[in-house]
Amino acid sequence: MRKIKGLRWYMIALVTLGTVLGYLTRNTVAVAAPTLQEQLHITTQQYSYIIAAYSACYTVMQPVAGYILDILGTKVGYAVFAIFWAVFCGATALAGSWGGLAIARGAVGAAEAAMIPAGLKASSEWFPAKERSIAVGYFNVGSSIGAMIAPPLVVWAIMIHSWEMAFVITGVLSFGWAMLWLFFYKHPKDQKKLSDEERDYIIGGQEAQHQTNNSKKLSAWQILRNRQFWGIALPRFLAEPAWGTFNAWIPLFMFKAYGFNLKEIAMFAWMPMLFADLGCVIGGYLPPLFQRWFGVNLIVSRKLVVTMGAFLMIGPGTIGLFTSPYVAIALLCVGGFAHQALSGALITLSSDVFGRNEVATANGMTGMAAWTASTLFALVVGALADKIGFSPLFAVLAVFDLLGALVIWTVLKNKSAEDIVDEGGVGHTAAQS
Numbered sequence: 355m356r357k358i359k360g361l362r363w364y365m366i367a368l369v370t371l372g373t374v375l376g377y378l379t380r381n382t383v384a385v386a387a388p389t390l391q392e393q394l395h396i397t398t399q400q401y402s403y404i405i406a407a408y409s410a411c412y413t414v415m416q417p418v419a420g421y422i423l424d425i426l427g428t429k430v431g432y433a434v435f436a437i438f439w440a441v442f443c444g445a446t447a448l449a450g451s452w453g454g455l456a457i458a459r460g461a462v463g464a465a466e467a468a469m470i471p472a473g474l475k476a477s478s479e480w481f482p483a484k485e486r487s488i489a490v491g492y493f494n495v496g497s498s499i500g501a502m503i504a505p506p507l508v509v510w511a512i513m514i515h516s517w518e519m520a521f522v523i524t525g526v527l528s529f530g531w532a533m534l535w536l537f538f539y540k541h542p543k544d545q546k547k548l549s550d551e552e553r554d555y556i557i558g559g560q561e562a563q564h565q566t567n568n569s570k571k572l573s574a575w576q577i578l579r580n581r582q583f584w585g586i587a588l589p590r591f592l593a594e595p596a597w598g599t600f601n602a603w604i605p606l607f608m609f610k611a612y613g614f615n616l617k618e619i620a621m622f623a624w625m626p627m628l629f630a631d632l633g634c635v636i637g638g639y640l641p642p643l644f645q646r647w648f649g650v651n652l653i654v655s656r657k658l659v660v661t662m663g664a665f666l667m668i669g670p671g672t673i674g675l676f677t678s679p680y681v682a683i684a685l686l687c688v689g690g691f692a693h694q695a696l697s698g699a700l701i702t703l704s705s706d707v708f709g710r711n712e713v714a715t716a717n718g719m720t721g722m723a724a725w726t727a728s729t730l731f732a733l734v735v736g737a738l739a740d741k742i743g744f745s746p747l748f749a750v751l752a753v754f755d756l757l758g759a760l761v762i763w764t765v766l767k768n769k770s771a772e773d774i775v776d777e778g779g780v781g782h783t784a785a786q787s
């Protein structure tokens with residue numbers, strides 16, 4: 355059979371497309387919000403319940419989705435969740451009240467909880483350890499691309515037909531992607547179009563915990579009691595509020611702090627997301643560079659990216675020192691870049707530390723920690739922004755990331771989780787790769 359050169363990059367492109375569609379369906383409701391409020395007579399508080407339903411279900415379902423992915427495998431597991439989110443997204447068109455919308459969006463959030471754990475599991479299957487962060491950067495960039503595609507696509511659907519059509523279209527696109535995934539995605543050991551040399555390069559470059567003959571599987575309880583889990587979960591808990599703040603509050607910040615009108619918001623508010631895209635991709639290439647430049651091992655190279663991102667987050671933390679809105683936008687662009695660079699490294703670490711049999715579960719558990727913090731911080735912003743302004747809140751985000759960097763250097767050891775469980779016994783020390 356004809357082999358396809360560089361097949362692993364086509365695989366990560368397919369994963370990236372899944373993240374694009376996941377964020378496209380996630381952001382559909384935000385773009386349709388003004389129409390939904392008007393046509394379904396929804397108050398802003400009721401709208402916040404719809405958003406909270408998504409966020410709560412997405413948060414609690416990440417470890418469950420990760421566990422199911424580890425049991426069913428990446429191909430079938432991700433397809434099942436994507437089909438569910440496609441169907442629930444399309445079914446949102448049937449909602450006639452804020453309650454119906456909240457139920458539908460909660461169901462979408464529960465299904466989309468598989469998105470990041472599945473992306474990481476696919477990256478750990480298809481890439482050698484030294485390219486893993488690059489793969490994560492590419493699939494994670496789908497989050498910002500999907501968020502950027504949503505406004506034009508959803509507005510177009512509403513204008514040519516109805517808000518219901520926007521949910522049907524994004525649901526059908528997601529279903530189509532799920533079919534592509536089922537048809538094209540296979541583990542490298544099963545992919546006949548993969549050349550032997552590329553298969554050897556991929557699998558030969560992976561740690562023992564990712565080898566297909568590795569039967570070890572850490573239980574959720576062993577993961578929870580493992581210091582390696584907390585060395586990733588705590589920095590993610592501290593970092594994720596920045597992502598939630600950048601995604602949900604920048605337009606309102608520009609309006610309240612600088613009096614930006616809709617046109618000015620449309621002209622500038624997307625820029626931090628573009629730099630977030632750059633942070634995903636460039637951030638993914640930094641660990642291999644740091645390993646080459648500084649001679650550090652795999653896990654230390656990720657820690658350096660997290661530290662770099664934390665110090666860059668001081669940028670938006672100083673917004674209160676300036677009066678110009680354009681300086682504020684520039685600093686938020688630095689923040690978007692910084693966050694996604696450090697977040698990509700934190701997501702990748704789950705796969706550096708945990709093995710093929712529990713990587714999605716562990717990542718889902720760190721994601722639940724991340725989104726718990728993001729949801730709580732959103733409530734803090736809502737309660738304080740009008741009283742103290744946004745600048746102190748941006749400063750807090752910078753402090754959180756610096757604390758996260760301190761945690762990652764003091765808690766996370768340069769070992770696989772199995773080595774920690776074995777008390778330094780059998781198992782592959784990730785730092786050697």
Ligand SMILES: O=C[C@H](O)[C@@H](O)[C@@H](O)[C@H](O)C(=O)O
Nearest residue numbers: 470494497594597694697698
């Ligand atoms: O921190 C932000 C992440 O990198 C973001 O891109 C997503 O992974 C996010 O966590 C999510 O679960 O949708």
